[in-house]
Amino acid sequence: MQFTKLRISGFKSFVDPTELVIEPGMTGIVGPNGCGKSNLVEALRWAMGETSAKKMRGEDMDDVIFGGTATRPARNLCEVVLHLDSPNLTAGTPGVKPDSVQAEMEISRKLERGAGSDYRINGRPARARDVQLLLADNASGAHSPALVSQGRVGALINAKPGDRRQLLEEAAGITGLHSRRHEAELK
Ligand code: ATP
Numbered sequence: 001m002q003f004t005k006l007r008i009s010g011f012k013s014f015v016d017p018t019e020l021v022i023e024p025g026m027t028g029i030v031g032p033n034g035c036g037k038s039n040l041v042e043a044l045r046w047a048m049g050e051t052s053a054k055k056m057r058g059e060d061m062d063d064v065i066f067g068g069t070a071t072r073p074a075r076n077l078c079e080v081v082l083h084l085d086s087p088n089l090t091a092g093t094p095g096v097k098p099d100s101v102q103a104e105m106e107i108s109r110k111l112e113r114g115a116g117s118d119y120r121i122n123g124r125p126a127r128a129r130d131v132q133l134l135l136a137d138n139a140s141g142a143h144s145p146a147l148v149s150q151g152r153v154g155a156l157i158n159a160k161p162g163d164r165r166q167l168l169e170e171a172a173g174i175t176g177l178h179s180r181r182h183e184a185e186l187k
């Protein structure tokens, strides 16, 4: 699976619609302090179903919506759309026919101030859980160890054995199975 495009609007400092095409290979984002490099990675993490406002460096999830500047008023809506190429699909993913091979997929998350998040997979309404599972099955997602935020490198080195085990399970691609078992046990 590959991320091919990220479209952002009204999210943090990205008030105007912005499109980032992610080509195969390595992508580097460079720019001065405060220009929005971390916000871009957070937009990706957010579209993948991050539910912690703290991990988005805010108090409340609404803090990810553009909060205004001296020259521009705040927004009440933000949206991030993530394009994926060739994800592994399991039966039960909304917006997807079981056992179908899908080259391109689109995951979107929209947030309106005070109204919560609205997720879609290929334009069809989905739960946060659906998006999280779809990506966990692809060894990715909001909690993937592939996403290392600023200052987390030291924390990973000093991780407790249990946390380190989680990293290994992510790397082995079995996190989706654990999540499914947990969900089945709750039913
Ligand atoms: P550094 O090189 O220091 O790590 P960076 O390029 O990673 O910087 P970010 O942390 O992505 O920068 O962006 C910080 C900027 O985003 C700040 O100017 C901050 O005011 C702005 N910002 C964050 N949240 C919002 C929001 N909700 N509305 C408007 N601007 C925001």
Ligand code: MG
Binding pocket: 037, 038, 039, 150
């Ligand atoms: Mg940064």
